[in-house]
Amino acid sequence: MLKTHSCGELRSEHIGQTVTLAGWVNKRRDMGGVIFIDLRDRAGKAQVVVDAGRSADAFAAAAGVRGEYVVQVTGQVSRRPAGQENTGLPTGEIEVLADRVVVLNTAKPTPFPIDRDDAVDETVRLRYRYLDLRRERMQRNLVLRHNAVKFIRDFLGARGFIEVETPILFKSTPEGARDYLVPSRVHPGKFYALPQSPQQLKQLLMVAGYERYFQIARCFRDEDLRADRQPEFTQLDMEMSFVERDDVLNLIEELMVGMVKAVSLVPLAHEQFPRLSYAEATERFGTDRPDLRYGLELVDIGDIAGSSAFRVFAENVAAGKRVKAICAPGCGTYSRKQLDDLEAMARAQGAKALAWLAIQPDTGEIRGPIAKFFTVDQLIALTERLDAKPGDLILIASDSKAIVHNALSALRTELARRLGLTDEKKLAFAWVIDFPLFEEAMEEGHFAPSHHMFTAPKPEHIPLLDSDPAAVLSQQYDLVCNGYEVAGGSIRIHDQTLQAKIMSLIGFSMEQAREQFGHLLEAFEFGAPPHGGIAPGIDRLMALMAGEPNIREVMAFPKTAQATDLMADAPSVVLPRQLDELQLAIKAKS
RNA sequence: GGGGGCGUGGUGUAGCGGUUAACACGUCGGCCUGUCAAGCCGAAGAUCGCGGGUUCGAUCCCCGUCGCUCCCGCCA
Secondary structure, three states: OOOOOOHHHOOHHHOOOEEEEEEEEEEEEEOOOEEEEEEEEOOEEEEEEEEOOOOHHHHHHHHOOOOOOEEEEEEEEEEOOOOOOOOOOOOOOEEEEEEEEEEEEOOOOOOOOOOOOOOOOHHHHHHOHHHHOOOHHHHHHHHHHHHHHHHHHHHHHHOOOEEOOOOOOEOOOOOOOOOOEEEOOOOOOOEEEOOOOOHHHHHHHHHOOOOEEEEEEEEEOOOOOEOOEOOEEEEEEEEEEOOOHHHHHHHHHHHHHHHHHHHOOOOEOOOOOOEEEHHHHHHHHOOOOOOOOOOOOOEEOHHHHHOOOOHHHHHHHHOOOEEEEEEEOOOOOOOHHHHHHHHHHHHHOOOOOOEEEEEOOOOOOEEOOOHHHOOHHHHHHHHHHHOOOOOOEEEEEEEOHHHHHHHHHHHHHHHHHHOOOOOOOOEOEEEEEOOEOEOOOOEOOEOOEOOOOOEOEOHHHOOHHHHOHHHOEEOEEEEEEOOEEEEEEEEEOOOHHHHHHHHHHOOOOHHHHHHHHHHHHHHHHHOOOOEEEEEEEHHHHHHHHHOOOOHHHHOOOOOOOOOOEOOOOEOOOOOHHHHHHHOOOOOOOO
């Protein structure tokens, strides 16, 4: 080894020892007769003192050293002179008096500062990702990620789970997200697909009798990116046999609480995860992945608004549509412009308009274009139901349930941001359960599965499959945190008759089923145990636990929003010979 | 596929229809034996993303394009 100790591990108990360190020059301060070098390695930083009076050779070497040079230093750990301690550094009580300084490698000036956490253009960070990864923030995040994944492996291993690797080259199924395809050279014209998740394979492992499986699994989806979506991402994929829904929920809750306590930089908001039905979540928050760090809940005012003189509300209520409102504390003095901005957000979600009532801070008088259509009693009833105070702003949307919920959910998120309610660094986990088995909107005259077609209905709802399929609730469950979906799963169907019924309801023919899932359906004929599973998204969880605003910050080599790698320049053109081997030709752009 | 934001020395920013394009950090050189975002003195470094247009004149206004980013669609 070229070092006896890590820079960051040195403490006062090392005083007197002669150590050899190796690392990068974080900072060099040249005082003329003495040169200070902050030497950095993964463990941290230590101050090296190169004194011309102690070693002329070391001093000469240190004189030529520059930032990010790779340097080996041998010297004596010494207590810093009284008053010279650096309380901002874990190694701040000591320093290393250099007897020998060896430059192991030089470095060009870096394109951006390594020793500071200043914002740097994303293009530059990604192009020089290996330098970005040298920075404290990224090292902290990747260490957090390692610790979290290690916690998961230990936790699940201790509970009888075994980790099994599944293929990256697998079979394309047109269901769900767009697949990344890999052409086969051996079978020209045929393609593998990279897995969107190991869904089928983990169910097959249950049929195979493994009972408790997990995998830190890379998944691929060829869809457009977001701050919380990359083309390749990592799931904790897991599946268990002979379990019921609450077994999975309780286990994952224990895992999450333990993991957050052990490794997270952001603490839990509460240790008991609330369980909301899909219906309750959407009614109260307008979304199935609510941010529970704040209130601003949606309140139904259909009865009051429907009996008002405002015709839009009255007609909508008569037609079975909804009128719901949200109270924004202290926003009663919003300007025309601010209100227009909010209305634009509502319109972007499909609302035709956004009504508002502002309660004057001093007089309590209620103003707004629609105020005159309400009686005093109705206004009093409204403010009481919304718990609105003088100075508050009431925003009202009326339309179909879906539009009202989408619009008010978007407004709720925006208002929380404006009011600083999302600044609090806490993790507010919650379960969302009792999802409808099918999507509300029919697709081409058929039902569409709201999760996937292997999700089991609630046992007591199975009879409804014949009478009222839209009312059937499933054994799907999502874990949400701060407005993000961080895990999704379900108890699966293991009964062939039930599976066939579901497939026919979603318009899936037996031939289609056999072509795409034949291996799975066949496997289920050989004694499939009751089973269920879940797949927490590792990247999103890491971003939340690191307090980062996007998942790129917790991935070593992420891609841009255009799905490119700026460092390696991928994707790239390939040689004609490579295409020939695959019997592929590039179509001219139409 | 659509919409918003951003693009000015290496980095972060300022600027604005006419400037010698400003500042900080960094870089390079000099001074300095207790600094730790060291300090002081000096220097270099920018086709203002790219292309076109408007204009006597464009970094600035307009159009297009490229890149980064956020959002909608999409993501069973």
